[in-house]
Amino acid sequence: MTNTTKPILSIRNLTVALPVKIERANAVQNLTFDVRPKEILCVVGESGSGKSITSLATMGLLASSLRVTGGEIEFDGRDVLTLDQAEHNALRGDRMAMIFQEPMTALNPAYTVGDQIAEVFRVHRDYDGDERRKRTLKLLEEVRLPDPERLYNSYPHQLSGGQRQRIMIAMALALDPKLLIADEPTTALDVTTQKQILHLLKQLNANHDAGIMFITHDFSVVAEIADRVVVMRHGQIVEQGTAQEVLSNPQHPYTRALIDAVPRRAQDRDHVVSEHPVVIDVQNLNKTFHTAGSMFKKSRTVSAVKNISFQVRRGETLGIVGESGSGKTTLVRCLMRLIDPDSGAINISGVDFASQTSAALRQHRKDIQIVFQDPYGSLNPRRTIGSQLIQGAINFGVSREEAWDRVYKLLEIVQMPKYSVHRYPSQFSGGQRQRLCIARALVVNPKVLIADEAVSALDVSIQREVLKLINDIRDRLGLTVIFITHDLRVAAQICDEVLVMKHGEVVERGGVGRIFTAPEHDYTKALIAAQPGQDWEIPMMAEFAPQAAARKVGTL
Amino acid sequence: MSTLENNSLEPMADAPVLSPGKVMLSHAKSHRGLMLGGLVILTIMLVAIFAPLLAPHDPYAQVLSRKLVPPVWFDSSKATWDHILGTDHLGRDYLSRLIYGARISLLIGFSAMLISGVIGTVLGICAGYFGGRVDMVISFLITTRLSMPVVLVALAVISIVGSSLTVVIWVIGLLIWDRFAVVVRSATQQVRGLDFVASARALGSSTPRILFSEVMPNISNHVIVIATLEMAHAILLEAALSFLGLGVQPPTPSWGLMISDAKGLMFFDGWLIAVPGTALFLLVLAINLVGDGLRDVTAPEDRN
Numbered sequence: 087m088t089n090t091t092k093p094i095l096s097i098r099n100l101t102v103a104l105p106v107k108i109e110r111a112n113a114v115q116n117l118t119f120d121v122r123p124k125e126i127l128c129v130v131g132e133s134g135s136g137k138s139i140t141s142l143a144t145m146g147l148l149a150s151s152l153r154v155t156g157g158e159i160e161f162d163g164r165d166v167l168t169l170d171q172a173e174h175n176a177l178r179g180d181r182m183a184m185i186f187q188e189p190m191t192a193l194n195p196a197y198t199v200g201d202q203i204a205e206v207f208r209v210h211r212d213y214d215g216d217e218r219r220k221r222t223l224k225l226l227e228e229v230r231l232p233d234p235e236r237l238y239n240s241y242p243h244q245l246s247g248g249q250r251q252r253i254m255i256a257m258a259l260a261l262d263p264k265l266l267i268a269d270e271p272t273t274a275l276d277v278t279t280q281k282q283i284l285h286l287l288k289q290l291n292a293n294h295d296a297g298i299m300f301i302t303h304d305f306s307v308v309a310e311i312a313d314r315v316v317v318m319r320h321g322q323i324v325e326q327g328t329a330q331e332v333l334s335n336p337q338h339p340y341t342r343a344l345i346d347a348v349p350r351r352a353q354d355r356d357h358v359v360s361e362h363p364v365v366i367d368v369q370n371l372n373k374t375f376h377t378a379g380s381m382f383k384k385s386r387t388v389s390a391v392k393n394i395s396f397q398v399r400r401g402e403t404l405g406i407v408g409e410s411g412s413g414k415t416t417l418v419r420c421l422m423r424l425i426d427p428d429s430g431a432i433n434i435s436g437v438d439f440a441s442q443t444s445a446a447l448r449q450h451r452k453d454i455q456i457v458f459q460d461p462y463g464s465l466n467p468r469r470t471i472g473s474q475l476i477q478g479a480i481n482f483g484v485s486r487e488e489a490w491d492r493v494y495k496l497l498e499i500v501q502m503p504k505y506s507v508h509r510y511p512s513q514f515s516g517g518q519r520q521r522l523c524i525a526r527a528l529v530v531n532p533k534v535l536i537a538d539e540a541v542s543a544l545d546v547s548i549q550r551e552v553l554k555l556i557n558d559i560r561d562r563l564g565l566t567v568i569f570i571t572h573d574l575r576v577a578a579q580i581c582d583e584v585l586v587m588k589h590g591e592v593v594e595r596g597g598v599g600r601i602f603t604a605p606e607h608d609y610t611k612a613l614i615a616a617q618p619g620q621d622w623e624i625p626m627m628a629e630f631a632p633q634a635a636a637r638k639v640g641t642l
Numbered sequence: 643m644s645t646l647e648n649n650s651l652e653p654m655a656d657a658p659v660l661s662p663g664k665v666m667l668s669h670a671k672s673h674r675g676l677m678l679g680g681l682v683i684l685t686i687m688l689v690a691i692f693a694p695l696l697a698p699h700d701p702y703a704q705v706l707s708r709k710l711v712p713p714v715w716f717d718s719s720k721a722t723w724d725h726i727l728g729t730d731h732l733g734r735d736y737l738s739r740l741i742y743g744a745r746i747s748l749l750i751g752f753s754a755m756l757i758s759g760v761i762g763t764v765l766g767i768c769a770g771y772f773g774g775r776v777d778m779v780i781s782f783l784i785t786t787r788l789s790m791p792v793v794l795v796a797l798a799v800i801s802i803v804g805s806s807l808t809v810v811i812w813v814i815g816l817l818i819w820d821r822f823a824v825v826v827r828s829a830t831q832q833v834r835g836l837d838f839v840a841s842a843r844a845l846g847s848s849t850p851r852i853l854f855s856e857v858m859p860n861i862s863n864h865v866i867v868i869a870t871l872e873m874a875h876a877i878l879l880e881a882a883l884s885f886l887g888l889g890v891q892p893p894t895p896s897w898g899l900m901i902s903d904a905k906g907l908m909f910f911d912g913w914l915i916a917v918p919g920t921a922l923f924l925l926v927l928a929i930n931l932v933g934d935g936l937r938d939v940t941a942p943e944d945r946n
Contacts, residue, residue, distance in 0.1 A: 424840050451846040464837035468662050468859035474838075477855070478845035510661055523841070530845060 093120035094264045094297045095144065095182075099157035102139055102148070102321075113139045113152060114321045121265060121297040126288070128300045128308045128329070130344070131318035132545040137301045140318075141267045143167075144299070145184055146174040162264060180210045183258035187270040189250035193242040199253045200226075200238030206260040225256040229286060247410075248279035255286065262294060269301045276409035276572065281616040284310050303545065305348045306575075306619030309333055317341045334625055347546040348624055349575035362400035365533055365566045366421070369395050371430035371440075373413075373420050390416035391427070392590040398583075400533075403560060403567040405581030405598070407574055407613070413590035414570050418536050421568070422454055423447055435533050452482050455527035459539035461519035465511035471522055472507030478530040489529070496525040499562070500555060517548035521555065528559070535560070536568045541576060553580050574613055578602060586610045669939040676935025682928035690744040698726075699735035701742040701895045709733035713913055727917055730903060736914075739895040740921055746896040747877050747925060750811055754876035757815025759869050762822020767853055767861070769823070770830025780823065787820045793882060800888045810889050814876050822868050829861040863940035870933030874926045881922055897922045 100117040104110065114136040121127045131137045142148050144159055146166060158165045162181060169177065178184075186192040194202060203225060204218040213221065219238070226234035229252040242250055251271060258266055268287070272280040288311055291298055302308060308315055312329040317338065325338040336342045373391040390413040398404045408414045420427040423439050432439040437450045458464040466474055472493065479489035494504055500521040511519060520540060527535055537556060541549040557580055560567050571577050577584050577598070584601050586594040586609065594607040605611045670676055689696060711729040712718045713736070721728070727736040769780035796813050803809055833839065834857070842852050883889030884898030885905075892899060897918040904914030 419840075422844055424843060448846050448848070451844055454844070456841065456844055458837035458841070460837060464841060466838045466856055466860065468862075469855065470661075473855075477842070477847065481846040481848075481851070512662070526841065526845070 091122050091124075093122045094162060095121040095299070096160045097140070097144070097157070098160065100140070100143065100154065100159060101156040102136075102143055103153050103155045105151045110320060112155075112321050114143070117157070117318075117321075117323060119316050119323065119326060121299050123264065123295045123297050124291065125313045126291055126298045126300055126311050127314045127316065128302060128312035129316045129318060130302055130305065130308055132303055132344070132547065134320075135318040136321035137318050138269055139321075141184070141269050141299065141301055144265075144267060145178060145182065147184075176210075179206055179263075180261045181263050182265040182267065183261075183263040185251070185254045185258050185266070185268040185271045187273050189247060189254050189274070190242065192254055193250060195242050198239050198241055199245065199250075200240075203253065203257050203260060206257055210261055221260070222256075225260055226253075228259070228290070229253075229256045231256075246279075247275050248282060251275060251279075251283055252286070255283075255290070259290065259294065259296075263296055266296045266298045267301070268298060270303070271300075272307065273302070273304075277574075277616040277618075278409065278612055280307075280618065284618065287311065304618070305333070305345055305546075306617065306622070309619030309622035317344070333622055336625070343547060345624065347550045348619075349546075349550075349573070349579050362402070364397045365400045365435050366396075366398040366404075366568070367431075367433040368397070368421070369431040369433075371395070371417070371420060371432065372428045373416055373425070374428055389413075389590045391420060394430075394590075394592055396585060396592070396595065398534075398566050398568065400566050401560065401564055402583065403557075403569055403581045405577035405584040406568065406570045406587060407572065407577050407584055408587035409572055409613075411589075412587040414587050415538060416590075417587070418456065418538055418568065418570055422451075422456055422536065449482070452478070452530035453532055454534040454536065455530065455532040456536040456538060457520065457523045457527055457540040459542055461516040461523065461543060462511075464523050465519055465526075467511050469510075470507065471509055471511065471514075475507065475522070475526050475529055478526065482530055492529055493525070496528050499528070499559060500525045517544050517552060520544065520552050524552075524555065524559070528563070531563075532565070534566045534568065536570070538570045539572065540569075542571065542573070549576070556580065574602075574617060586613065666939050670935065673935045673939055675931045676939065679928040679931025679935060682924060683932060686744050686925055686928070687748060689741055690748050693741045693745055697735075697738035697741045698724075699738045701734060701738040702893050703734060705729070705733035707733065710907075710911060712911065713917070716913075728913065730900070730914065731907065736900075736917060739900060740897070740918060742895040743897045743900060743918065744921070744925075746807070746890055746894065747880065747922070750807075750814065750880045750890075751873040751877040751929075753811045754814040754818065754880075755869050755873040757812065758817075758819035758872055758876075759822055759865065761816070762819035762868075763826050763865055765819070766823040766826025767830050767857060770827040771834050771849075771853060771857060773831075773834075777827075780827070784820055784823050784827075787817075790817075792817050792879065793886075796879070796883055797886065797888055800883065805888055805891055807890055807894070810880060810883060814879050814883075818872050818875055818879070821872060822865065825864050825868050826861055829864045830857055833857050833860045863936075867933055867937045867940065870929050870936060874929040874933070877922070877926060877929075 097120070098118050100114055101112050102114040104113045117140060119127070129137045129140065139148070139152065143154060144161070144166065146169065148154070154167055159167055161177070166174070166177065193199065200219070200222050203222045207213050207218045207221060223234045223238060226237055231237050231249060231252050237245070237249075242253075245253065254271070272283050275283065284307065287298065300311065308329065314326070314328050315332040316326040317324050317332065317340070319340050325332060325336065325341045332341065333345070336345055371391055371394045372389070375388045375390055376386070394417060396404070406414045406417065416425070419425045421432055421439065423442075423444070427440055430440055434450070434454055437453070439447065439450070439454075442450070465471070475493045475496070476486070476489045479492055480486070484492070493507065497504055497506060502518065502521050502525065506514075506522065514522065535556075540556070541552050544552060553576070556567060556569075559565060569577065569580055581598050583595065583597055585592050586601070586607065588609050594601065594605065594610045601610060602614065605614055708725070708729055709731055711720050711722060711725050713728045714721050714723055714726050725735050725737070727740060729736055730739070765780050765783065769777040796817060799813050800809060839852060839856050842856050847856070880889055880896070881898030881901065884896045885902040887902065889898055890896040892903070900918040901915055904911070907914055
């Protein structure tokens with residue numbers, strides 16, 4: 087789709103310098119691209135690629151330690167870099183607006199959402215109170231929020247994530263801006279909500295004249311909404327073009343690598359029931375949370391896990407898929423007895439984890455290990471990697487020498503250098519930390535490894551490497567893996583069987599191929615339909631780049 | 643395809659090992675308040691340790707014929723370099739008493755801080771980590787303690803038990819653990835929820851092990867900061883008790899006692915109060931500077 091109208095935003099040779107001491111000199115270097123009216127331009131890149139800095143520079147919201155050292159940002163015929171603070175303020179919210187990633191923190195919890203939208207009118211327009219209210223209600227209607235009158239008087243904490251993001255969009259659209267910058271607006275949302283928001287943005291884009299600069303790391307989202315695409319890496323543009331060109335015929339090796347890392351839809355492969363013994367046998371597991379009532383609120387009872395039963399055989403990977411609040415994390419924490427289930431049996435290689443006292447349980451804990459989602463919270467920042475890795479083995483009476491032996495062997499398996507043991511967690515990147523967490527879990531020779539959203543916080547390319555590592559380790563060590571994720575695409579890559587959870591219940595269970603091609607439950611269908619980029623036929627990179635096929639297994 | 647791989651594993655074999663301690667030390671070195679406060683405390687500590695070598699006179703020796711000699715900078719015929727800071731109402735050398743008084747202040751400050759630190763940290767960790775009933779009981783203890791006026795309770799206890807250095811240290815130490823407990827409790831609650839604690843449990847670490855090697859290192863910053871503030875608190879409390887006549891007993895040289903002795907002569911020889919008052923002020927200021935500095939240095943936003 088070519089659009090020849092005059093660009094609304096035109097960035098020319100933009101360079102933003104980083105404060106000293108950081109690995110590269112410029113956060114953004116020699117950036118040049120345009121955003122035209124009625125167009126959705128996707129800026130794609132992994133973390134640290136400079137995409138957010140670009141959007142902040144455009145809004146005039148750069149942190150004071152960052153300086154623009156060259157280039158211009160022409161918006162609506164004027165270079166915004168030469169504007170002073172007051173002129174910027176007049177521009178922001180009025181002619182250019184921004185939607186942030188985290189809708190909870192972007193809204194002020196102390197005001198009703200209606201007042202926060204009306205505030206935009208109060209600052210930029212001379213409308214009286216009635217007019218402001220009328221326009222706000224109209225906006226709430228436009229972003230398809232149910233019952234605008236009631237929502238007007240709601241506080242942010244009373245709304246769901248998707249509703250909050252709609253409020254943010256309403257606020258951004260209030261004055262019909264010419265440029266809308268959306269910085270990862272759907273990353274914090276569930277897939278089904280993400281689908282609705284993307285749909286809404288597309289619709290609004292058709293009805294308004296605004297150009298949208300959409301920042302994302304997810305190529306599937308790009309495939310869903312982009313007209314044109316800019317791919318960034320290390321602060322530089324590596325490729326730009328129409329969505330059609332970039333998605334189906336990427337030119338730059340980095341773009342190809344990124345697209346290659348996008349999880350594919352599952353092939354229709356048969357789920358072979360293995361003959362291996364059952365390692366995990368869960369029967370009728372229940373867990374209910376009670377919040378005590380007080381003078382101001384009623385007591386609540388939430389069933390996080392309702393009557394769940396399943397078995398996993400040795401060497402299998404079971405995926406547990408569900409959106410936030412579906413009870414999947416509670417389920418695994420019960421499995422590990424990090425929290426106590428109310429009733430039910432958990433049989434892990436012959437030991438009933440549910441009925442043991444916690445003292446008796448300690449010696450069996452090594453059978454089941456976990457890797458958590460947040461690579462930054464799961465390593466103790468104040469102990470060396472070595473002392474954290476060796477701890478588990480020492481706890482189970484392994485001699486120090488043997489424990490170090492194991493640690494070094496595991497570091498090799500997770501492809502981390504030996505000298506890692508002397509370092510502290512702060513010296514490692516997210517992907518590296520996740521590898522170290524895997525090594526820590528494996529040091530006690532577990533039978534079961536649980537990965538609780540273990541790759542959700544990682545960039546796609548690193549995500550892919552870690553998934554591959556988990557697969558390799560499973561085959562090599564004969565582990566049984568329970569893989570918790572909100573992302574069906576990820577589950578499809580690694581799991582043999584999938585449990586789909588909703589509100590604490592298993593709604594569907596089956597082999598990966600079957601779940602994807604012939605889902606039975608409505609919720610599973612909705613989840614699959616909500617995956618972005620459905621129509622995108624992901625090109626096979628091997629056809630483009632011979633070097634991709636020749637890639638060495640296990641190189642990282 | 644090598645393009646992606648650079649992301650995940652950059653060469654760092656020769657990069658320096660940045661322990662959180664080292665990072666903090668380098669922050670500390672560039673913090674002016676911390677360095678200044680540290681220097682003052684260090685000086686006072688050295689003076690206290692080497693008091694017998696530094697003091698020009700015996701701090702207990704009374705020379706009644708040379709009482710109330712003003713400090714040298716006073717334009718008086720009695721002022722002499724023999725008594726740089728003059729003498730008190732019993733003719734004891736003021737500088738020597740000041741130097742020996744530093745020992746008492748620091749001794750009480752350190753000991754009371756240690757006692758209260760141990761009590762408060764243990765209670766705080768237990769309350770924060772175990773939660774539930776334990777937390778309820780400990781929170782009740784903290785509230786009880788907070789509702790007692792420190793000086794009144796100290797006065798009551800000391801007047802019953804009798805006054806000595808040890809009693810003063812124990813009374814102060816047993817009275818000022820509340821802030822340790824409150825801060826450690828909330829810090830522990832935060833650390834308890836982190837994934838590495840859950841990992842340690844999954845790896846079979848015992849509860850004491852988790853408290854010592856997972857929780858403690860992550861709350862030690864808070865403990866150190868509170869410790870400095872409580873030390874200043876203890877020193878001031880001792881001075882107040884001594885001033886009221888229930889702290890350290892004469893003739894032991896204590897800064898609070900020196901102020902108390904001088905109160906009758908306040909309007910005639912003001913320096914008698916000004917000299918120990920200044921010393922007290924400098925020490926407490928320095929400790930607070932260090933406390934503030936440590937808080938800046940260990941602040942989460944500074945940590946990488």
